[in-house]
Amino acid sequence: MPIRPRTLAVLLTLLLAVAACDAAVVSPSPSETPGATPSPTVPATPSPATSASPSGGPSASGSAAASASPGTSQDLTAIYELVNEQVQEIRGLEEREPVEAQIVSSDELGDILAKAVREDTPSELLAAYERLYRAMGLMPDDASLSDVYVDLLESQVAGLYDPSTESLYVLSKEGDVGVVERMLYAHEYQHALQDQHFDLEALQPADLVDDSDRQLARQALVEGDAYVGMTYWLQQHLSPVEMLEVLELGNDPEAAAALDEIPPIVSGQILFPAINGLTWVLGIQQAGGWEAVDAAFAEPPESSEQILHPEKWETREAPIAVELPEDLAERLGDGWKVALEDTMGEFQIGIWLGAEISLSPFQPPPPAAAVGWGGDRIAQLEGPDDAWAVVWRTAWDSESEAEEFLGAATEALDTADGPGQSFASDRDVWLLVGSSEDVLARAAEAAGQTGG
DSSP states (O other): OOOOSOEEEEHHHHHHHHHHHTTTOOOOOTTTSTTOOOOOOOOSSOOTTOOOOTTSSOOTTSOHHHHSOOOSHHHHHHHHHHHHHHHHHHHTOOOSSOOOEEEEOHHHHHHHHHHHHHHHSOHHHHHHHHHHHHHTTSSOTTOOHHHHHHHHHHHHEEEEEETTTTEEEEEOSSSOOOHHHHHHHHHHHHHHHHHHHHOHHHHSOGGGGGOHHHHHHHHHHHHHHHHHHHHHHHHHHOOHHHHHHHHHTTOOHHHHHHHHTSOHHHHHHHHIIIIIHHHHHHHHHHHHHHHHHHHHHHSOOOOHHHHHOHHHHHTTOOOOOOOOOTTHHHHHOTTOEEEEEEOOHHHHHHHHTTOOOOSSSSOOOOOGGGTTEEEEEEEEEEOGGGOEEEEEEEEESSHHHHHHHHHHHHHHGGGSSSOEEEEEETTEEEEEEESSHHHHHHHHHHTTOOOO
């Protein structure tokens, strides 16, 4: 259930990714790759827009005029206009409407993010996902999903662009607009350009709420594009001293510790678009230039599988449509209802099978048992007297891959918050979990899977 459709600058992730990718994000010259951004170079002199450092003191590389904290709206306007021009030139997208940024404190951004969680996710749906994640052993019983989301966003997010209001926010802990704030603004401003050219709300419509895998794939395109463009901006418009200032902020033990406390199924939903999206879009951009990235917005990715395996994106291997019985709740008995349906996809299945969430852009491969995913559909059902059930149908590219997943999934069911069963039929694997053995038996019958 990724947060949608707002676009987020994840500061800790962003800084670590930039540190690791700084040497890698160097595109060929335009003569080698049509439409590619020229090879970025780090200037030997400070950028004219250098302002106060986040600590409130002058930037080590800035001139006296440039390093002074911006005291007037005119100063801020000049800074933003310069970054706007730089980002437009790098990304090749022109501004169609003026974009205004709001510099906010940690408390203000926290309030904005908490409101975003409430508005994006109805309380009933949030409760259903909480039950699903607990049922599948993905979240502790004493954790509140709402609190987990807010804690994650407040500890990791440093910028926000909201397409629904066309509002752009950048965090400044000291109230200044220094090198880090300009970096975050460059990232979020690119989201504004995306919105003006590609319509981010149409790209991530509300009906994706029951297909979190497709939603993650779309977010990987949006965030990856902004991270690649922002990294070019860093390389071209920051001095070596400024770059070091940015990278030093990536060593934030409090943010890293906070991330460790977040269940991987939740942290993965915000880190996948940032980290996997960055490497995926970088491959597209370096192979075909920004025109190829623009084309991806016209024909966006449909699954996390396409992000994890770029060759499947190149061949446009579409997910298999998987359906559950329409009368599943009725089959379970009176008083039952489907609280949610979703498609988890390869990435989230990999987390369930034990994949670690890494902050490195050089991600480990997904668990072997998750590879070969073709499609899936999961339902969380609520019944009388707090009874519940999970029915999960998965489809695989081959029988051998289905068998491999069956073995790993059967073992993973040991972590479920209730008795579970697994069944295989050709290339389909069914997973069932119930609040009791009786509920489990009825769920198996309702799913038409009573053997095996």
